[in-house]
Amino acid sequence: MKIHYKDILRFIDEKPSIDDLSNKLFQLGHEHEIEGEVFDMEFTPNRGDCLSVYGLARDLNVFYDVNNLIDIYEEDIEELELDFINKSEADCPNISFLKIEVEDQILEYKDYLSSYFLNLKIKKNNFFTDISNYISYELGQPTHCFDEDRINGQLVFDKKDLNEAFTTLMNSEIELEGENCIFSVNEEVISLAGLMGGKSTSCSELTKIALIECAYFKPESIIGKSVKYNLQSDAAHKFERGVDPSCHEKVLRRFIKIVQDHVKIKNIKLVKFENKEFKPKQIEIDLDKINNILGTSIDDDSYKDNLKKLGFKYESKIKVPSYRSDISNQNDLAEEIARIIGYNNIPNSSINIPKSSQSLVEQKDDKLRHYLIENGFSEVINFPFVGNKENNSISVDNPLDSNKKYLRTNLEDSLIENLLYNERRQKDSIKLFEFSNVYSSDVSRNVVKVGIIASGHMGHDYANFSKKIDHKYINNLFKALFKDNEFKCSLISRERLNTKIKNKIYYIEFNIEDLKDNLDIEIDNSLILNKFIKYKPISEFPASNRDFSFLVSNFSNIEKIFRLFKNMNDEHLKDSFMFDFYKNEKSNELKIGYRMIFQSNTKTLSDNEIEKSVSKILQPILAINGISIPGME
Amino acid sequence: MSSFDDIQSPEIITNIGSKHPINQMKDFLLDLLSGFGFQEVHGPEIESEEFNFDMLNIKKSHPARQMHDTFYIQDKSKVLRTHTSPVQIRSMLNAKPPMAFTSAGKVYRKDDDATHLPMFHQVEGIYVDENVNFSHLKDLIHKLIHSIFGKDVDIRFRPSYFPFTEPSAEVDILSEEGKWLEILGCGIVNPIVLENCNIDSRKYSGLAFGLGVERIAMLKYGVNDIREFYKSNLDFLTQFK
Numbered sequence: 001m002k003i004h005y006k007d008i009l010r011f012i013d014e015k016p017s018i019d020d021l022s023n024k025l026f027q028l029g030h031e032h033e034i035e036g037e038v039f040d041m042e043f044t045p046n047r048g049d050c051l052s053v054y055g056l057a058r059d060l061n062v063f064y065d066v067n068n069l070i071d072i073y074e075e076d077i078e079e080l081e082l083d084f085i086n087k088s089e090a091d092c093p094n095i096s097f098l099k100i101e102v103e104d105q106i107l108e109y110k111d112y113l114s115s116y117f118l119n120l121k122i123k124k125n126n127f128f129t130d131i132s133n134y135i136s137y138e139l140g141q142p143t144h145c146f147d148e149d150r151i152n153g154q155l156v157f158d159k160k161d162l163n164e165a166f167t168t169l170m171n172s173e174i175e176l177e178g179e180n181c182i183f184s185v186n187e188e189v190i191s192l193a194g195l196m197g198g199k200s201t202s203c204s205e206l207t208k209i210a211l212i213e214c215a216y217f218k219p220e221s222i223i224g225k226s227v228k229y230n231l232q233s234d235a236a237h238k239f240e241r242g243v244d245p246s247c248h249e250k251v252l253r254r255f256i257k258i259v260q261d262h263v264k265i266k267n268i269k270l271v272k273f274e275n276k277e278f279k280p281k282q283i284e285i286d287l288d289k290i291n292n293i294l295g296t297s298i299d300d301d302s303y304k305d306n307l308k309k310l311g312f313k314y315e316s317k318i319k320v321p322s323y324r325s326d327i328s329n330q331n332d333l334a335e336e337i338a339r340i341i342g343y344n345n346i347p348n349s350s351i352n353i354p355k356s357s358q359s360l361v362e363q364k365d366d367k368l369r370h371y372l373i374e375n376g377f378s379e380v381i382n383f384p385f386v387g388n389k390e391n392n393s394i395s396v397d398n399p400l401d402s403n404k405k406y407l408r409t410n411l412e413d414s415l416i417e418n419l420l421y422n423e424r425r426q427k428d429s430i431k432l433f434e435f436s437n438v439y440s441s442d443v444s445r446n447v448v449k450v451g452i453i454a455s456g457h458m459g460h461d462y463a464n465f466s467k468k469i470d471h472k473y474i475n476n477l478f479k480a481l482f483k484d485n486e487f488k489c490s491l492i493s494r495e496r497l498n499t500k501i502k503n504k505i506y507y508i509e510f511n512i513e514d515l516k517d518n519l520d521i522e523i524d525n526s527l528i529l530n531k532f533i534k535y536k537p538i539s540e541f542p543a544s545n546r547d548f549s550f551l552v553s554n555f556s557n558i559e560k561i562f563r564l565f566k567n568m569n570d571e572h573l574k575d576s577f578m579f580d581f582y583k584n585e586k587s588n589e590l591k592i593g594y595r596m597i598f599q600s601n602t603k604t605l606s607d608n609e610i611e612k613s614v615s616k617i618l619q620p621i622l623a624i625n626g627i628s629i630p631g632m633e
Numbered sequence: 634m635s636s637f638d639d640i641q642s643p644e645i646i647t648n649i650g651s652k653h654p655i656n657q658m659k660d661f662l663l664d665l666l667s668g669f670g671f672q673e674v675h676g677p678e679i680e681s682e683e684f685n686f687d688m689l690n691i692k693k694s695h696p697a698r699q700m701h702d703t704f705y706i707q708d709k710s711k712v713l714r715t716h717t718s719p720v721q722i723r724s725m726l727n728a729k730p731p732m733a734f735t736s737a738g739k740v741y742r743k744d745d746d747a748t749h750l751p752m753f754h755q756v757e758g759i760y761v762d763e764n765v766n767f768s769h770l771k772d773l774i775h776k777l778i779h780s781i782f783g784k785d786v787d788i789r790f791r792p793s794y795f796p797f798t799e800p801s802a803e804v805d806i807l808s809e810e811g812k813w814l815e816i817l818g819c820g821i822v823n824p825i826v827l828e829n830c831n832i833d834s835r836k837y838s839g840l841a842f843g844l845g846v847e848r849i850a851m852l853k854y855g856v857n858d859i860r861e862f863y864k865s866n867l868d869f870l871t872q873f874k
Contacts, residue, residue, distance in 0.1 A: 343771075369652060375649075382863070407706070443711055533854065539868075
């Protein structure tokens with residue numbers, strides 16, 4: 001909610017600076033950003049009472065001398081005879097109506113009203129609706145203005161099951177469905193209560209007689225409707241968070257005053273339908289409890305003084321003001337006191353919590369995870385939402401994406417997607433695993449699965465690069481981990497995967513219980529300790545590989561050659577590794593295969609750019625006597 | 634001078650894999666809390682509304698219970714847990730104070746943008762005993778944050794609102810750029826929640842806190858886009874080994 005600095009100052013005589021106000025608002029728990037002189041407030045959902053200039057100023061009374069100067073109409077008002085029936089008092093216990101008739105056309109708004117629209121960049125509608133919007137901003141109570149001439153029959157408030165079209169005063173067509181709180185005349189819906197009025201009875205610049213509805217709707221009766229119908233509604237935002245049930249007369253008298261400031265009033269009448277008397281909540285005075293909750297030693301006088309500043313009455317019990325629907329027990333009062341003291345001013349005191357031990361199952365998880373990492377597998381985490389429906393799939397009632405409305409029953413599809421994603425990024429040795437819950441229609445079963453997928457080269461070292469992952473590799477790696485040395489490994493067909501790569505894909509999925517209870521795996525903490533590296537952004541541009549086969553016939557500089565290989569460096573060189581090392585006993589020559597991988601973070605590298613980098617890297621290596629690349633001039 | 638026969642095969646440098654950075658961070662936080670005396674407890678990801686909301690004093694009118702915030706399944710009979718707090722509720726029902734639990738894992742909310750995902754990870758802690766108060770909570774949170782971000786980091790507590798704690802706070806740290814960054818939520822356990830778990834709130838009180846693992850990981854690792862964690866890109870994952 002946007003609130004202008006000058007509007008807050010109207011209630012505070014000391015005129016604090018924007019920075020001072022900002023600090024105090026943070027202390028009170030009112031997050032905000034400042035744009036020029038406008039505070040963009042983000043109130044917590046329990047503080048509906050702060051959703052107005054006056055409400056916010058009222059909370060600031062603990063720091064400043066806040067005045068209550070709201071100019072209202074003070075004269076007696078004749079009672080309105082209104083043909084109205086409230087058929088759902090449970091949803092709307094209190095409601096009031098003001099009928100107001102004006103004589104003239106309104107030519108110009110007074111400063112306070114025009115600056116509201118100007119400063120907060122709010123679009124004007126018509127005189128009565130503009131006042132309604134202003135009052136909601138100033139006092140926090142939404143009102144709705146009907147054009148009285150367009151209401152021809154008994155006005156009814158009800159909660160009804162509906163299935164019909166409705167046109168809002170903003171001219172948007174919505175399809176009403178399910179239970180809705182509505183106002184109707186002759187069975188026609190004319191307003192969605194607490195949300196938005198209808199076009200058929202809305203005010204216009206020509207309206208001379210307006211019927212102003214001012215109600216207390218229960219939050220649970222309104223909640224969710226604005227999202228359901230995709231309507232931006234300030235009124236719904238306020239009703240959902242709770243408005244003051246005892247403010248109607250003040251609000252409507254303020255309404256009259258603003259009308260009176262602008263135009264001659266011909267006639268006003270008011271009626272209140274109060275089915276529930278709101279008695280203030282009362283809480284026992286228990287300062288010891290407050291100090292026990294906070295760990296403080298606040299004295300009686302400051303406790304009393306602080307609560308009074310927030311509008312509480314301190315008598316034989318503490319009486320909670322009608323606008324504070326969020327306060328009902330000692331912990332709530334403790335928070336009020338903590339806000340005033342300032343959370344950061346409450347002292348710290350240490351506690352000792354007795355130590356606990358870990359369970360065996362977790363150690364088994366940790367051991368397997370460690371074993372996989374040690375053998376070159378990287379862990380992934382996938383979302384559970386999938387498009388494929390299995391026999392026992394659970395469907396999400398309200399999916400984020402209707403193409404992914406089921407919860408996965410296995411990890412296979414996700415891991416295949418992960419593999420293909422990495423193959424598209426030129427990865428030729430892919431080993432991934434995931435630990436995750438899977439979900440079936442028997443929700444009482446909490447099943448954690450492990451999925452392992454592998455394809456491509458066994459590794460990037462010269463001993464393994466020439467070998468592709470196969471059944472033997474998988475068996476050697478995993479067989480000994482399983483009970484009775486038995487596990488199932490599937491070969492995933494590439495036919496359905498839309499890929500030209502031919503490497504075989506191996507997949508294993510199992511429950512952690514399938515593993516032997518005493519896994520013979522030593523955990524090397526240096527492998528899994530969190531090192532908090534600073535991550536380097538990933539390039540989305542393609543990588544290019546260059547393979548070179550070096551022939552070494554003079555070994556006097558072999559150490560230097562190895563050192564140069566190890567320290568290869570270039571701005572475009574992303575990775576390099578020795579994929580072949582062969583001692584030819586017959587020819588007394590050494591053959592070394594080296595792969596360089598080039599990639600830029602900002603562009604696709606051209607052949608020319610890669611060749612330049614290659615030349616720069618090779619130049620010191622090839623300058624050594626006795627090393628060459630056969631076939632290269 | 635080396636001869637052909639002297640040449641040793643170079644050391645084979647096998648590529649190790651990597652533990653997912655989110656699990657690294659989650660386990661780091663759990664280890665830290667275990668050192669403070671907390672015991673990890675586990676629970677289901679599919680929850681009833683009773684445990685996910687009612688027992689935690691999240692009333693039917695709370696925005697979090699709406700279809701636009703929570704994933705419902707099986708004709709609204711269950712939810713994908715929106716936090717790991719129900720795990721603590723289940724554990725509290727089966728224990729007697731003093732008790733100190735952590736719960737960690739995946740949680741689900743109906744969000745999807747550059748800073749929010751429909752699935753993310755939480756680590757939460759709760760400690761219930763006699764005379765636990767807000768000054769204890771502050772001390773514990775200071776120790777926790779100092780262990781994660783270093784002893785020199787500036788910490789700020791702000792009042793906030795969670796239905797299951799009262800008073801509630803959000804805690805910020807001051808970044809090197811001079812900006813306050815929200816790190817965690819915490820508070821004194823609402824006595825209603827204790828009573829829901831058959832714990833006498835006149836005798837016992839508790840402190841509770843919750844951290845978003847991705848949030849901490851993004852700050853510690855310098856990752857700007859939360860979605861990077863879930864692309865399963867080996868170029869990303871293998872940086873964390």
